[in-house]
Amino acid sequence: MAASSEDLDTQLLALVGSEGGVADSMDVCAGLGMEHQALVGALKSLEAEAYVAMTPINKESWQLTEEALSYVAKGSPEKQLVLWLPEEGATDAELEGVWGKEFVAIAKGKCMKNKWIARDKATGKYTKQVCARMRALRAALGGTDWQTQ
Known part of the structure; x- marks a missing residue:
């Protein structure tokens, strides 16, 4: 009560x-x-009623959205996509079947821009293109090999 x-x-x-x-x-x-x-x-x-006097205090705080919390738990969409992508590659239809169209559009775009994946024009499949330099940069920044996470 x-x-x-x-x-x-x-x-x-x-x-x-x-x-x-x-x-x-x-x-x-x-x-x-x-x-x-x-x-x-x-x-x-x-x-x-003049029983107390108040002085406002403004505090700024941040709270992660549900989407951000999922990135904390699972990694960014591009990381999730690269880690999931099989060695033989996957087509747009296969990617969208697993991840959904919106997720694939975000993840694929960033992966392509960063040259982490590439599309084979003959097969239409996306394959991993993450180079050794990326792993070295990650290690230099104090991270672990992100493919094992």
Whole structure:
């Protein structure tokens, strides 16, 4: 059951009184287990009645999207494509059958631009073209051989 606004006001006034103030409302939210907007609303009510004085603090934070989290877990689309690509190569239809048209368009474009894959005009298949220099650059940057990841 949610606390009433009077209960929350009492809690907040007790907290401010015992600690001499609150440096960061986000810390209070974590301690009380509540949404920040609800806390801000309660604090603004107390401020309107001159029980507390507030100074806004703006903080910038970043949160990864679901897509970015998948790249963290699985690697970028181009890495996934190159690691998956069989030695004998694969056609557009085979790539799209496994990865989907949108994914292939993104991954294939970047791989082609970086010359990590090439299309054999005779067979229509894409094959790996990652050179030893790329592996050496990766190792020089402190990474492992990305083909084994």
